[in-house]
Amino acid sequence: MLIGELSEKTGFTRDTIRFYEKQGLISVGRKERRENNYKEYSSDTLKRLLTIKVIKSFGFTLNETAEFLELIENNRASCDNVANKAEEKVKLIEAKIKELQSLKELLVDSVSQCQTCCSPGSSENCALLEVR
């Protein structure tokens, strides 16, 4: 199929598919062309792109996705391997959540301080922005 059809079937834009091709996530051999030089994308490529979509939906980056794809290609994407990577990602997410929680608390504290640090309607700049 041509890139337009592939785009339709995968939900990725043509440009994104071209980008992935450039990044090496998918490939089209020189021989896989029509007479007019248009690239003929195989159903394997379609499947691969849909797999990419799944992996990305788990929050993995393109680089990480590429790693998964390599495991799949080598038939080494076992549940162990996948679960390990997923657990690592879970840890990163937990850390990020923690970080955001801290930031949120800092902001909430700041806001509540803010409601007491100036008299209402005061035209002074907020003391919270002052150097600490």
Place this chain on the structure above:
Amino acid sequence: MLIGELSEKTGFTRDTIRFYEKQGLISVGRKERRENNYKEYSSDTLKRLLTIKVIKSFGFTLNETAEFLELIENNRASCDNVANKAEEKVKLIEAKIKELQSLKELLVDSVSQCQTCCSPGSSENCALLEVR
């Protein structure tokens, strides 16, 4: 003071200070130069950079920081204004946390499915990466 001293006092690198200057977050007038053309940074600039540091520590972007700085310059950085912006940021953070929680759950669910979708030691690729 020269940029090296300013860098030391603020914790920002020289390059970062130059970057902020280029972005317009701080400025040095043509007249504020030494005879050798070295920029003379005022204590006001020092204070401004330290304020930038505070605002950034609240999780605001450089663009948002610039908005705050403008409010401060115009003596309009009242507690109301600041609190409003902080509350907006809190909402964004809450949304992001929610998003990350969902992703985490998806991954945790996937991992636990992973432990039942293949028999131990199986050499098959994990079915979780299959198209859904």
Place this chain on the structure above:
DNA sequence: TTAAACAATGGAGTATACTCCACTGTCAAG
């Protein structure tokens, strides 16, 4: 036939926040 859509390629831009590089000039210490 014509115009629009589609395909290809190469290159650059977007957003964000820096960071590095190359080069020239100045200053300070050995």
Place this chain on the structure above:
DNA sequence: CTTGACAGTGGAGTATACTCCATTGTTTAA
């Protein structure tokens, strides 16, 4: 005097994931 650190400027790169632009060629439908 010499060398290394510091200052200036302009330009480009890094990371990430696209997205847009310009141009040329092909196909399709009116």
